[in-house]
Amino acid sequence: MFQALRTARRRISDLDHALVRRCAALPKSVADPALRNLSTLANHSKLWFALAGGLALRKGPTRRAALRGVAAIAASSSTTNLLAKQLLPRRRPATDLLPAHRRLMSPPASSSFPSGHAASAAAFTTALCMESPLLAAAVAPVAAAVAYSRVHTGVHWPTDVAVGAAVGCGIGLATRWWWPVRPATPALARPSERVAALTGGNGLGLLINPSSGDSDPSSALADLWPGAEVLHPDPGGDLVEQLHLELDAAGDTIRALAVAGGDGTVAAAASVAGVRGLPLAVVPSGTLNHFARDVGVTSAQDSDRALTAGSAVHVDLGAVSVDGEPERWFVNTASLGGYPDMVRMREKWEQRWGKWPAGAAALVRVLAEAEPIEVRIDGAHRKIWLLFVGANSYQPKGFAPTWRPHLDDGMLDIRYVRADLPLSRIRFAFAALTGALFNSHTYVQQERQSAHVEVLGERVALACDGEVMPPGRTFNFTAHDEALRVYRPEHPAE
Known part of the structure; x- marks a missing residue:
């Protein structure tokens, strides 16, 4: 086996040297300084972060693509620089293999294998593709040029770039595990x-x-x-x-x-x-x-x-009656626990910071300071961190609810995070980070036509479609089948 590994390593090295010699034989051109500058611009993913910042200014798939791309870059950079380069050290190509006019002014001294530039470029482009294929098609040539520039400037072997690109593509695709891609088509309805x-x-x-x-x-x-x-x-x-x-x-x-x-x-x-x-x-x-x-x-x-x-x-609607008061309708979701507190903090801070930064800060604050709520859910005694109720069944299962495949299934999607299990907050956070919420005992998901929730402690606030309602102790949730007719084009936009 060791002989086979040595043979394979020698063949890879021979292939790398052959490809570098072919690259070195290319005539001098205006592409040389352009590739050198592009390679430098991509250091520490500055090029991709700048592009993501511009894309994030536009709402919809463009912004989602930018956020997914940044997440993919963070994961790929950690994988290549903190893990792969440390475990699989490799010398970079000798400086005399390529002409002097191509070389970088300050070549890197870290391990050559794999290429972090290629990994980040591929991860960013793959992440974009899952949200906006047209946008990814526009970025792909730049990503390919960045990857090739590492060979052209003599700081990586071709196989370093190939493996780095493969790692980046894999990590870009893996973001679906933590952040499922929303379907392009709208929800079904009669x-x-x-x-x-x-x-x-x-x-x-x-x-x-x-x-x-x-x-x-x-x-x-x-x-x-x-x-x-x-x-x-x-x-x-x-x-x-x-x-x-x-x-x-x-x-x-x-x-x-x-x-x-x-x-x-x-x-x-x-x-x-x-x-x-x-x-x-x-x-x-x-x-x-x-x-x-x-x-x-x-x-x-x-x-x-x-x-x-x-x-x-x-379209179905959800409704909730608080302490016997008339029903309050909701089109998307209602929730108890940390979310109403997050909404209040966001509204307090958004005038100074803007809605998105204020929302992120509020989420961190709530997660750090959340207190469990003692409740009875349809007679079952529980302690929970938060309760989510969706009008219709939400997807994905076992993850943060994001979209609805149907608007007329006549069901409520009920999810809550238990606080009455040992180390429940840590277990929930670990399951969320690893994409394993569906198998976590701290995470409960059910589909019902109605639900009765009784708070056994102090009155708590309810949030309906992002609006915070006065606090209460008893909450009766009901699904109203096909309660509303909503105008939609015969051929909705995708």
Whole structure:
């Protein structure tokens, strides 16, 4: 066996030297300084981090691709520099193998095997491909040039680059284990046959939350739907009650309701539309727009096409009654525990730091200071860190709930993290980091049509679609099958 290994190593070395000689024989050209500068620019992944920063400015798949790419770079750099280079040391090519004008001013002194530059380039490009294949296709030539530049400048053997690229591709693909890729297609739902077909906004009641998202869509929607009746509820009052009052005053002139805002505003409009039997058009103008993405509406133009065609689908809604009060509807999720605290902290800090930095800081703070909640869930006594309830079944299973394959399955997705097991917080964190939540006893996931949760200690707050409600002790969750009709184009955007 050792003889076979020595033979294989000698053949690899012979191949490397042959390829380097071929590279050295290439004539001098303008590509030499360009590749040298590109190789230097990619040091410590500066090139990829800069590109990711630019991509993150745009919402949607572009931002998700940038975040996944940064995560892949971090993992690949750790694997190559902290693990592989230490365990598999190898001399770099001799300086006299290549012409002097190609060499780097400050060549690296670490192990040659494998190429960290090639690993980071491949990891970043592979991660981009999972979120946006077109974006990855544009970046791939640059990534390939960075990888080749390490051979062209004489700091790596060709097999160093090949193995580094293979490691990077593998790590880029492995991010799916911790961060599943959201499907490009919208959630399935049963088409509706009885909705009003409206043009120019005639017969449409329009609710706009100008403070949602990054810009106020009022002027654009006024141009798109000049015939719509804009509703003006008081921001400080109960939005649901005010919408009912305004619709009562409008009488029969409003045949459908449209809402532009985040998921909290959409949930309020959905509850009113569901009770009144009005179809709902959604304009994604909030920060996350989970509901609009699941429905398959990516812009006001999508909703306008659906309104004009009278195309809609049936959608389930979730509802919760707190301490016997009237039900509060939610379109996405409700939660107890750390999430409401995180929302409050985020709202407190976001004016100074911005929503995303404030949200990240709030999450770290909550995880560090969380206290368990003693509850009974359908009669079973538990201590939990947090409780999640989703309207419809969420995917992926055994991981952070991200999307819904169906909007009309008539079920609640109930998940909670147990705090009554030894070292539960550490076990949960380890399972989450290793992608093994589905097999962890600390993580419970069930699907039901209803659930009763009784808090045995102090009253706790509930968050519905990101909005924090007054605290309570008893929470009755119910799934309402096909409670709402939502406008969606016959061929939703993918």
